[in-house]
Amino acid sequence: MAEQCFRMKGTTLTSIVLDILNFEPDEFDKQLTAKVASAPQFFTRSSLILQLNTAISATEFELLVALCKKHQLQPMAVKGQVGELRTTINDLGLSDISQSKSTDSALPAGDNDAPAPAAAPANNGVAKVIDRPVRSGQQVYAQGGDLIIVAPVSEGAEILADGNIHVYGTMRGRALAGVKGDTQARIFCQQMEAELLSIAGRFVMQDTIQTQCWKQSAQAYLEEDALVVSALV
Amino acid sequence: MAKIIVVTSGKGGVGKTTSSAAIGTGLALQGHKTVVVDFDVGLRNLDLIMGCERRVVYDFVNVINKEASLNQALIKDKRTPGLFILPASQTRDKDALTMEGVQAVLNDLSKDFDYIICDSPAGIEQGAQMALYFADEAIVVTNPEVSSVRDSDRILGILQSKSMRAEQGKNVKEHLLLTRYNPHRVATAEMLSVADVEEILAVPLLGVIPESEAVLKASNQGSPVILDQESTAGQAYNDAVRRLLGEKVEHRFLEAQKKGFFKRLLGGK
Numbered sequence: 001m002a003e004q005c006f007r008m009k010g011t012t013l014t015s016i017v018l019d020i021l022n023f024e025p026d027e028f029d030k031q032l033t034a035k036v037a038s039a040p041q042f043f044t045r046s047s048l049i050l051q052l053n054t055a056i057s058a059t060e061f062e063l064l065v066a067l068c069k070k071h072q073l074q075p076m077a078v079k080g081q082v083g084e085l086r087t088t089i090n091d092l093g094l095s096d097i098s099q100s101k102s103t104d105s106a107l108p109a110g111d112n113d114a115p116a117p118a119a120a121p122a123n124n125g126v127a128k129v130i131d132r133p134v135r136s137g138q139q140v141y142a143q144g145g146d147l148i149i150v151a152p153v154s155e156g157a158e159i160l161a162d163g164n165i166h167v168y169g170t171m172r173g174r175a176l177a178g179v180k181g182d183t184q185a186r187i188f189c190q191q192m193e194a195e196l197l198s199i200a201g202r203f204v205m206q207d208t209i210q211t212q213c214w215k216q217s218a219q220a221y222l223e224e225d226a227l228v229v230s231a232l233v
Numbered sequence: 234m235a236k237i238i239v240v241t242s243g244k245g246g247v248g249k250t251t252s253s254a255a256i257g258t259g260l261a262l263q264g265h266k267t268v269v270v271d272f273d274v275g276l277r278n279l280d281l282i283m284g285c286e287r288r289v290v291y292d293f294v295n296v297i298n299k300e301a302s303l304n305q306a307l308i309k310d311k312r313t314p315g316l317f318i319l320p321a322s323q324t325r326d327k328d329a330l331t332m333e334g335v336q337a338v339l340n341d342l343s344k345d346f347d348y349i350i351c352d353s354p355a356g357i358e359q360g361a362q363m364a365l366y367f368a369d370e371a372i373v374v375t376n377p378e379v380s381s382v383r384d385s386d387r388i389l390g391i392l393q394s395k396s397m398r399a400e401q402g403k404n405v406k407e408h409l410l411l412t413r414y415n416p417h418r419v420a421t422a423e424m425l426s427v428a429d430v431e432e433i434l435a436v437p438l439l440g441v442i443p444e445s446e447a448v449l450k451a452s453n454q455g456s457p458v459i460l461d462q463e464s465t466a467g468q469a470y471n472d473a474v475r476r477l478l479g480e481k482v483e484h485r486f487l488e489a490q491k492k493g494f495f496k497r498l499l500g501g502k
């Protein structure tokens with residue numbers, strides 16, 4: 001009897017949605033360059049969903065995808081005004097998800113162009129507890145609740161939660177709390193050496209964290225839309 | 234049922250093959266029937282370090298392709314009783330190993346041996362993933378430098394997510410083997426210390442193998458360095474094998490030796 005070749009599973013993943021408000025190639029390239037430069041580590045090789053809020057032609061769409069790739073962003077799916085573009089989307093190996101359901105949150109912030117976050121989802125009160133190290137290249141997501149990690153998180157690892165994040169161990173990776181827009185979410189770390197901290201789309205990078213409470217017990221939270229990192233005493 | 238142990242690292246050239254040969258030999262010396270399997274298809278280093286390159290007729294890929302039986306391909310070590318080598322092919326590429334083929338060979342070996350040591354190729358791609366997929370335990374070989382530690386972290390992540398045991402919701406037991414350790418260069422902060430590496434990787438320490446000229450000498454002679462019990466590296470590998478078998482053995486060769494010979498003989502730090 002032949003051995004089973006595959007298994008199908010469902011998964012939820014968090015990705016960046018790029019809202020295309022109007023597409024003028026040169027201007028788009030310029031703005032994207034600036035955005036990526038603001039947080040290169042955050043955006044590099046991120047997978048991307050393109051949300052077309054304006055009708056564009058097939059040629060423009062191909063250009064749009066090419067420009068994203070030029071900035072190391074990896075479009076994987078398209079939604080919004082997909083209309084005539086179905087064949088082009090197919091030919092480029094992307095998926096048309098204009099019919100699928102999804103919840104968006106605001107990102108990126110740290111500047112003023114981000115729209116207000118979508119309404120905070122209900123916290124289901126169930127925490128996900130991880131007691132093994134989260135290694136470089138791994139990603140852990142606590143959907144609908146808090147994430148508690150009783151082990152170190154390596155550089156190059158990513159942990160995400162709809163609710164709060166607690167790390168009892170050295171935190172060297174990226175932590176994103178309130179990923180569905182919960183501005184009340186916080187991040188607590190026993191030893192803060194994070195690459196990136198993000199709450200409801202607002203984020204700070206390592207160079208900023210280093211000047212604040214590096215290698216100390218610390219928490220991160222939003223105060224009037226700005227992400228604050230402070231030592232826990 | 235044999236215990237399958239992969240020797241892996243992510244980064245190349247850190248001492249996987251040297252360690253596979255030494256630890257395989259050490260286990261056999263302790264009376265456990267052991268086979269060391271070379272997964273580095275296309276390079277074939279293990280047989281050189283074990284000094285049996287002239288006796289290779291058939292290899293791992295031949296067995297997978299059913300061009301030879303396992304018994305035809307296995308090489309019995311001339312020095313150490315109970316030690317065997319399954320060499321890699323020099324003429325094929327990495328794709329020559331198939332998951333089903335590897336599984337069948339490991340299953341067969343499992344019936345006869347106590348330990349199967351899998352010498353992994355470098356990298357985190359398919360070849361390395363194949364070598365670790367069936368492992369019960371992993372020896373992660375790391376040099377005391379940032380890039381090596383980072384790659385080890387990567388391979389540990391793969392081990393706990395993409396191995397067969399991980400897919401079954403079980404753990405793969407992890408061991409950290411720090412090799413090419415040079416206390417003098419740690420003292421001058423050119424290298425990470427044992428404590429640094431342990432802290433970053435959070436994996437129990439199996440051993441620290443000092444940088445030693447005896448390693449190169451041993452591999453030129455085709456005789457695993459563990460057989461040279463005069464050398465610090467040989468002694469450190471011997472300690473590591475005893476720890477692997479569950480003994481409590483204190484770590485040695487961690488400090489730069491300034492204290493002189495007698496102090497060392499009398500013990501103490």
Ligand SMILES: Nc1ncnc2c1ncn2[C@@H]1O[C@H](COP(=O)(O)OP(=O)(O)OP(=O)(O)O)[C@@H](O)[C@H]1O
Nearest residue numbers: 245246247248249250251355413443444445448449
């Ligand atoms: N403790 C040591 N002291 C000095 N030299 C060492 C030590 N360990 C390994 N080496 C040297 O490092 C080199 C690489 O060793 P080895 O072939 O075992 O690494 P590897 O991880 O198997 O490499 P690859 O990734 O290419 O398979 C060899 O020249 C070996 O002699």
Ligand SMILES: [Mg+2]
Nearest residue numbers: 249250273278
């Ligand atoms: Mg090797």
